[in-house]
Amino acid sequence: MRVEHHWWNGDVRLQRRDVYVRTDGTLWEVEAQLGGPEGKSKVQQCPGRASAMILADAWRGPRWRWREL
Template sequence: MEQRKHWWNGKWGRLARKDVYLRISGDQWYVEQRAGGSEGTSHFFEHDSEDAALDMIRAILNGLDEWRELSVRPPVR
């Protein structure tokens, strides 16, 4: 699975931190919505297209948090 994008709500700490990831594997797109940092709880959503996955991400990011897109290093080939 290849990670394409990552957003973070800019807050530190297990109780406040939220992350959203966009990933792809084959023809399937995946959105991971995580609360609580690396030790937190994740919810995964599968989509048939990048557009559908990005629509979901836009809905998640629409709120009071100040989301930041973090850089993702391109895969080594």
């Protein structure tokens, strides 16, 4: 899977959050990660790009804090 989008909440401490949208060209998934690579994560499969983007928006919450990497 390749990363299509990656957002980060800008916090380098304990509350770091990342949201990824990935695809292999057919399958789509969204991952929400809390605490960086060593933290907890949740992955949700999506039927297409549009639904993956909607879920990623919902998991990010307020956008003013998020940066796309």
